[in-house]
Amino acid sequence: MSELVVALAIGVLAGCGTWLLLRPRTFQVVMGLSLLSYAVNLFIFCMGGLRSHAAPFVPAGPPPDPALLADPLPQALVLTAIVISFAMTALLVIVLLAARGLSGTDHVDGREDER
């Protein structure tokens, strides 16, 4: 059951993200990229398998059965991915603010559609 919920959540996030990414306003593009990166981060996290009550650490004392532990690597990877995508989003926001200031429009092409 929890697999289905997580899979649906990732799918909805990725779908919304993709749709927003293809929109013509820079703000929508930033939101789209953020949603997509949430989806990707969740996806990486799930690649270690969905487990509850399983620690990613080896406790002190005799080593326990590895099957009782959660995979620590995806948790480390997702941390790296979160930090990187967060920093890149911050940079992108600065660039789109500069583009807004220089071109006077928030269209991704720097000019409004001609109608």
Added chain:
Amino acid sequence: MNAWQQHLVIVPVVLPLAAAAVLLAIDERRRALKRSVAFVCLLALLGAAVALVRAADQGAPAVYRVGDWPAPFGIVLVADRLSAVMVLLAAVLGLAAFLFACTHWDRAGPRFHSLLQVLLMGVDGAFLTGDLFNLFVFFEVLLAASYGLALHGSGAARVQASLHYIVVNLTASLLFLIGAALIYGVTGTLNLADLGVRIPAVAAADRGLAEAGAGMLAVAFLVKAGSWPLCFWLPRSYGAACAPAAALFAILTKVGIYAVLRVLPLFFGAAGGEPASFAREWLTIGGLLTLTYGAIGVFGAQELSRLAGFSLIASCGTVLAAVGAGQAAVSGAALYYLIASTLGVSALFLLIELVERSRAPGADMLAITAEAFGSPEGEEREEVGVAIPGTWAVLGLSFVACALLLAGLPPLPGFVAKLALLDALLRIAPIALPTWVLLALLMFSGLATVIAASRTGVRIFWTPERPMSARVGVFEILPILILLGAGIALAIEAGGVMRYLDAAAQALHAPSGYIDGVLR
């Protein structure tokens, strides 16, 4: 191998990182100090790269276990022939871009030198790493620095072009992450050599997931490599970037090509079979379309910077299509072509700035219109020859050299590269249809480059009414001469270089040496 030599592999990563940190701490106004620190570091990097190439040519890849963790668990850096020569190429480009930037571009905005060092660190790391996720991290490092360099100098055109560049590359990075996560989920490892062992052993039920992951990775790499239809951002962003940044960006597309070259044979090389032939087929098709798109773009380019951008795309297409043939001999020739064309495009990007400086903005458009509809006031043009000043002669000759290099005409290495490529392609026993198409397109792209370059060259250098105010410093021509000199050296030493690159390609196509070297 003594104790110090074994640390040589990590030098191209650590040295620029340390230099970038030191440069950040130095005040922007102490320019001379900043430049000398950066210069010393770049020279040391060049020396380390040469030493790496010499060490790699001994045969076995040098493996550096970071933190001395055993191979599949810790991160490894691996310097084999291919990695070492790419690091050397990056160091040469870095030095040329630095020298060019010292004339005035490093004053156009803050922290240029730090960004350049970080970019080099990311590029070197991506070439050296032997870990899939570490490759992602180095991709992000080099991209983050490239965003800064693309924006360097500011201005509406740069900001607008960078916006597209950043969005496209962020999306590609997300695809990279999905691919890496899928592959980790199926195989439980991220070490490239270990993946080479485990992917052929994946259970049949999971094969689809592993192949989907590899496909995602390939798309992410091909966005970086500028393969059609993922390359529409490239001419605009590279054209808008300042000259030294654009010259360095010529190596960024090669990082994508390198990643394809490294990962594809490792994943599917030993097993062969359907996924490998599927990947090769699509690489060939993508490469041919990229080459066509690049050649047509070169034909139609009205600005010099777009001409350079499209010739970059054409050269990437050539390499991808040649790699798709899946033969070690062809890949060796393609690597030679990759190095030669990178030097040529990089020199061209630097040259453009010097040439454009003394011309009125929009002159290119006017000239095209004049060609098509006849010049309005050109009838009473004086037919007197103008003595070409020395600087313009040097610039003109450099332009000719760039054009010859990119078009693949003798005596420069572009010719050697294309000849080797044609020779290797024609040796494959039954020549398939894509090979014929590639042969034809190689000729066509050479012709397109010659026509476009001579049209532009005549317009720029032989037009009498051009203002002759060429204020070009010797330090601005020097980096161009360094790059072209490296190209000429490549042609003179073609035998030795081809032998080296053939060995590199052989090792790529039979990755057991790489795998054993890392996992021993």
